Amino acid sequence: MNAPLPGPLQDNPRLDRWLAFAAPGQVTVLTGRVELGQGVLTAMAQIAADALDVSLARITVRSGDTAVTPNEGYTAGSQSIQSGAMALRQACAEVRALFMAAAAKKLGCNASALTIRDGAVLRDGVPTAENYWTLSPSVNLAVEANGAAMATTDFTAVGTSTARLDLPDKIFGAPAFIHDMRLDGMRHARVVRQPSLHAAIETIDEASLKRAAKAPVEIVRNGNFLAIVGDDETAVERAAIAALTAVRWNNVEQPAASQQEAGWLLQRPMIDIRYGAPEAPAAPGTTRFDATYSRGYLAHASISPSCGLAVYKDGHLTVWTHCQGVFPLRGALARTLKLAPENMTVVHVQGSGCYGHNGADDAAADAAIIAMHVPGAPVRVRWRREEEFVYEPKTSAMVVKVHAHLDADGTPSDWTAEIWSGTHNGRPGSGANLLGAYALPEHPPDPPPGDVPESNGGGATRNAEPLYDIPQKRILQHLVTETPVRVSSLRGLGAMPNVFALECAIDELAERAGRDPVDYRLSITSDRRARAVIEKAAAMANWRPDAPSGSGIGRGLAFARYKNKAAYAAVVVELEVGDEIRLRHVWCATDAGLVVNPDGAINQLEGGIIQSASWVLKEQVRFDGGVASFDWQTYPVLKFSEVPEIDIELINTRDPVPLGVGEATAGPTAAAIGNAVSHALGIRIRDLPLTRERLLAALLRD
């Protein structure tokens, strides 16, 4: 019986959507996943090399192009290897089998006598004249995958650390990014943004805009969508800055300082969703534990502001974007511009790291809207730094309350995570959540409010359910339907605040029970792989159960299995607390199952640790009659001199199944820092970020 096909292959069953043998000696791999700086295209090449038996050097990867690649939705959720690469591997195995059959027919032998080495066909181990490229004309790849072929588990490229294919261009300063694209006749543009979603243009002082530009610029307007277009980027930028005062708006609504903290969400209109066990009264003999944790709004704060290019020519719109999903963006643009999707091509070009839904889709929409007004001319929109900070979708502030019933020995028998949050799914795909679209006279209707359901990994609820052996577990989600700023997906969605709450609570329970936190965790963990990473991280850090608390130097451990179905990670943090928190060392053990590119996986885990440390120690989007975090001074992130030493070990890497790794460390790092601060000070701080002000307030309160 044939195995079920991986999801993306079910969605895109035609084999020619995945592979082509166009040029002699070369293989083109097509993937719907896109390079976001995570090294995914290198991993895809490694997968294909082994599954086809060709050397890595023969492979070229094309990705994220609605005209040629499979539709794999969004590159998100640590799904690229776990799902996308497994689809590609199966497609390669089926293609390989078709070629073997063609070779057997041509050579008049049984396929079982044949093998492939670097693309060449061997018969009983002896070279023949046939290879993928000689056979290609006789093999029809316009057929559907059927699950008949089995991919090899004899790995050469897979499991070997491999240099990233995309890094050389970035190290030698080649035009590697969408920002570097230059098209013939290209015009530069900036959008004069609506200050808020329903703001309307009152007046435009066109003369002062043009004066400020110092070189010719034009104004494009459609409803409240206003853009400046010109041939000289410097002039266009100058006009855009002048527009901040030269354009006056009505009906402006700005977020207030009082809406900044997560606690504001508690009293808002909300939709209640419940997962897990029915609510139960505390059993006799149990005690209750209740604690409230929170985190503020965060920005993606990509290092480059978003950029998009578009040209509308001969009735066809082509858009270049660094967004995470070219097919969903095409759908949203089609609804916005009232174009048929078949008259549009959306192509991914690399941008800077996005870590989720930043301004990329919006910048692409800006370029597309302007391109429709200047047919024939390619239009390049690049956001300003302040524009990216103010207008990118934030990740929602969250409040997480933990309610637990504890047995006499201090272990939990009943666990409730109660969560208040805006949505983590504000992506354009399901409606047309594109900033520019809201400014047009007619805007496609918004989809009904919702969040990523638990069956799909959860949004605000992601990782709220403990993996520990607790008989009764439930999640009560309060989805706040209106937030002061637009909110959407950031790396890990709700996992960071949820794991922070859960794993800080577990440490608090261990302390109440007078137990070592590592020992306490192991006593309620039967999952073998979870135990292994906890034990490994503790061993790496030389964890000592008797390390004294309150000395100003602290250690903390935390664990999670991302989404409870991707990679397992345990993190130990050592830090010291003076005026502020200084991270000294981080140890991390991860079980991601089969690892395609070990160095690439470690790079992602390290990045997750550092980014999470930055979120926890420094980051919160501030409001003050507007978004008051608008540059790197008002939204500081972790600096080189503040980064700890990091040791990472991958375990169980030869498990047959890969588990997504990109978002695995963010939650455990946050909680390990929280636990280490508590260990260092003897005081628990439950609200993020752990700024100097919060430390001082906690010390004074104590």
Add this chain to the structure above:
Amino acid sequence: MMQAFEFEVNGKRVSVTPSIDDTPLLDVLRNTLGLMGTRFGCGLEQCGCCMVLIDGQPEKSCAKPMWSVAGKSVTTIEGLGTSEAPHPLQQAFLDEQAGQCGYCLSGIIVSAKALLDKNPAPTRAEIAAALDANICRCGSHNRILRAVGKAAAMMRNGAGR
């Protein structure tokens, strides 16, 4: 009629006549000279993506008026090395796979070059302090610190001379 400015870029003399008198150096590098390696990050002299050397000193180019470099010598990432003949820093960044998205790397490598020019044997803390002029958002910091240390060692051993 706007004035022409002469300066040196990566060892070559160029003459540029910007259409706007205070056009930033970064715009001239990217839009007039087609040197895309120096990246735009903020335009506010905060992130270091646009770092270049001006007469050997590390400077952010995004808000520096073109006229201020007249007669000076500018070095960009393209002037350090090529894939055929990489600068030791570039070789070390490749060896250490020191980057994720890589958008910040041009500016970081240029900052590191300025550091190694005056301090051939920096400590980890000295490298980190020098690179505090640059922001990396992906979290590649430790690899970058390792790569700069490794490049320093390579150069002390005679590489890149």
